Amino acid sequence: MSRDESCADVTIHRVGADSVRPLRAAVLRPGSIPGTFTYPDDDAPATGHFAALLGGSITGVVTMLEESCPHRPDLAEPAPRLGAWRLRGMAVDPDLQGRGIGSRLLTRAIAHALDHDARVLWCKARLGAVSFYLHNGWHAFSPAFELAEVDKVGSVRLMRFDLPGAWP
Ligand SMILES: CC(C)(COP(=O)(O)OP(=O)(O)OC[C@H]1O[C@@H](n2cnc3c(N)ncnc32)[C@H](O)[C@@H]1OP(=O)(O)O)[C@@H](O)C(=O)NCCC(=O)NCCS
Numbered sequence: 001m002s003r004d005e006s007c008a009d010v011t012i013h014r015v016g017a018d019s020v021r022p023l024r025a026a027v028l029r030p031g032s033i034p035g036t037f038t039y040p041d042d043d044a045p046a047t048g049h050f051a052a053l054l055g056g057s058i059t060g061v062v063t064m065l066e067e068s069c070p071h072r073p074d075l076a077e078p079a080p081r082l083g084a085w086r087l088r089g090m091a092v093d094p095d096l097q098g099r100g101i102g103s104r105l106l107t108r109a110i111a112h113a114l115d116h117d118a119r120v121l122w123c124k125a126r127l128g129a130v131s132f133y134l135h136n137g138w139h140a141f142s143p144a145f146e147l148a149e150v151d152k153v154g155s156v157r158l159m160r161f162d163l164p165g166a167w168p
Pocket residue numbers: 027028090091092093096097098099100101102103104124125126128129130131132133135
């Protein structure tokens with residue numbers, strides 16, 4: 001696909017955690033040992049991993065998993081279903097960014113959470129990606145803050161996607 005072409009030939013698929021980890025690591029944690037960039041709930045049954053495929057190659061990945069927002073403990077009830085879902089591991093092949101692949105992955109991931117009766121969608125957005133989420137209808141609800149050193153991410157902002165009645 002040349003830089004001028006759209007992502008019309010890209011298809012989005014639900015895949016296993018093993019399929020998203022290589023691109024997740026390459027884009028979000030370059031230099032990490034292959035297979036080590038995992039999330040605690042990667043293998044939870046409800047967790048949704050999605051990949052954008054083009055010609056058999058994975059060009060983008062994202063994960064949507066059920067996790068309460070630590071900065072909004074008031075939204076962690078009612079147990080046992082949290083109703084809060086976290087977007088993680090959003091990454092598009094650097095050569096194919098800016099063609100709508102990330103937006104399509106985001107839409108699919110949101111649909112997955114809604115299929116599971118999500119009440120709250122949130123993420124920690126790297127500062128460089130905040131505009132991407134804003135463009136896609138998300139809202140920032142925190143100032144920038146530093147993540148723990150182990151994440152090597154730098155500053156992030158908490159962002160949410162509004163669902164009716166979810167955010168008082
Ligand atoms: C952020 C990312 C996932 C976006 O994916 P993408 O396929 O490039 O995004 P899209 O092409 O769907 O972009 C949709 C819109 O957001 C805008 N946008 C995308 N990334 C942006 C960015 N980093 N900053 C500002 N705007 C951005 C695009 O210009 C586009 O707007 P347009 O439709 O008016 O042209 C991708 O750039 C990426 O993998 N970045 C590096 C890893 C990263 O930061 N991941 C997010 C961690 S929280």
